[in-house]
Amino acid sequence: MKPFLEVKNLNVSFPTEDGNVNASQDISFEVALGETLAIVGESGSGKSVSNLAIMGLHNPARTIISGQAILNLESGPVDVITAPAETVRRLRGKAMAMIFQDPMSSLHPYYSIGDQISEAWRLYNEGNKKDGLKKATEMLDLVGIPDAGRRVxxxxxxxxxxxxxxxxxxxxxxxxxxxxxxxxxTTALDVTVQSQILQLLRDMQKEFNMAVILITHDLGVVAEVADRVNVMYAGKIVEQAKVDEIYYRSLQPYTMGLLQSIPRVDQLDSHRLKTIPGQPPSLIGLPAGCSFRARCEFASHVPGNLCATVAPALEEKAPAHLTRCHLTSAQLLELNTSDVRGSHN
Ligand SMILES: Nc1ncnc2c1ncn2[C@@H]1O[C@H](COP(=O)(O)OP(=O)(O)OP(=O)(O)O)[C@@H](O)[C@H]1O
Ligand SMILES: [Mg+2]
Structure with missing residues (x-):
């Protein structure tokens, strides 16, 4: 069976006075029903932009989008990038839904919670207001809101x-x-509530057998919930693999840097937290070569000035493990476990 979502060579850019902002470049990935794909990367790496494109939420007058994002629906495949806006509008909130970091920007302050959930339901279901409120109460109950009948x-x-x-x-x-x-x-929430919400998402995924894309900059969250991970840097996927591969056998210098910047219970004694020095490049007129090279501690291991002149392709360097780097997988594994970055005591 085909994965529910297949994203192929998705590019999103925004024309501006200074040039095109290439926010997502050549993004390809799949998510199956029942699976959680995490997308990680620092602020501005293109996580939201690529997913807003899948949801059809960019302003077409101000955005250039190419590539495909195919939903394999029971009724047949639909490419939401090329489908008419009306088709995508009807899929949004039905076949595909999105939740955002800040709930207050998505909830209307003047309508009751019940009315808002009820309206979302009535868009796609026959039923009057009373049916809608009944459904809203059921849903609040399902997501663990106590006393749902009153709070609705x-x-x-x-x-x-x-x-x-x-x-x-x-x-x-x-x-x-x-x-x-x-x-x-869960970014705006404190740690305890954060893990309750992640647990809820996991429970809901099981209950509804959904394909879930979880966008986060928190690798701790990834470890808790993801099956597979896309690591993004400067608009591109730089590593794509199962979560354990990413954590224990990363083949990407940027990912390795990210992993060193989070506390890990398995390395408490020997590990000092690090940050990756420097800034990501501007997404306007990206220079030739690897986007990460200016911040990469391993660039000196690559012969010649390959990192400065040739952008590494996303290649499968281990089974089902894709990465962008001019180093070989053997070199990367070696560097990953060595003291090269001086992070160990
Ligand atoms: N409408 C727009 N016009 C111009 N540039 C934009 C627009 N929307 C996003 N960008 C730029 O595209 C890049 C990617 O943005 P995006 O919101 O996807 O980042 P992100 O990875 O989700 O970051 P964060 O973790 O901060 O949410 C950023 O440089 C951002 O400034
Ligand atoms: Mg974002």
Missing amino acids: NEYPHQFSGGMRQRVMIAMALVNNPQLLIADEP
Whole structure:
């Protein structure tokens, strides 16, 4: 069976006075039903832009999009990049749904929680307001909001941050989407609530057998929930593999740097946290060569000035493990485990 979502060579750019901002370049990945793909990378790496393209949420007058994002629906495949806007609008909130970092920007302050979930449901279902409120109450119950029958009549400001995020999840799931894109859904929450929300997402995924894309800059979150990971840097996927491969056998200098910047329980004694020095390059008129080279500690191991002149392709360097780097997998594994970066005591 084909994966539910197949993204192929997706490019998204924004024309500006200074030139085109190449926010997503040649993005290809798949997500199957029941699977969680995490997308990680620092701020500005193109995580949101590529997923907003899949949801059809860019302004077509100000965005140049090419490539494909195919939803393999029961009724047949639909490429949401080329499909008419009306088709994509009808799939949004039904076959595919998205939740955002800040629930207050997605919830209307003047309508009750129940009305908002009910409206989302009634867009795709026959039923009056009372049926809608009944469905909303069921959904609030499902996402663990206590006393749902009463709280369904309350307003967003009466809910805590974690509860609002639960409401967002309820609203996203009300029409049983097959694809759920969660864009930094727990960033604004404290750690305890964060892990409750992640647990809820996992439970909901099981319950509805969804394909889930989880966007985050937190590799700790990734370890908790993802099956596979795309690491993004400066608009490109630089590494793509199963979560364990990424954690224990990363073949990408940028990912290795990211991993060194998070606390790991398996390395508490011998590991000092690091940050990656420097900044990502501008996405306007990217220079030739590898986008990460100016920050890469391993560039000196590559012969000649290959890193400065040739952009590495995304290649399969181990089974089902793709990476962009001019070094061989043997060199990368060696560097990954060595003391080269001086991070160990
Ligand atoms: N409408 C737009 N016009 C011009 N540039 C844009 C537009 N939207 C996004 N960008 C740029 O595209 C790049 C990628 O942005 P994106 O929002 O995808 O980053 P991100 O990886 O989601 O970061 P964060 O972790 O901060 O959410 C950034 O440089 C951003 O400034
Ligand atoms: Mg973002």
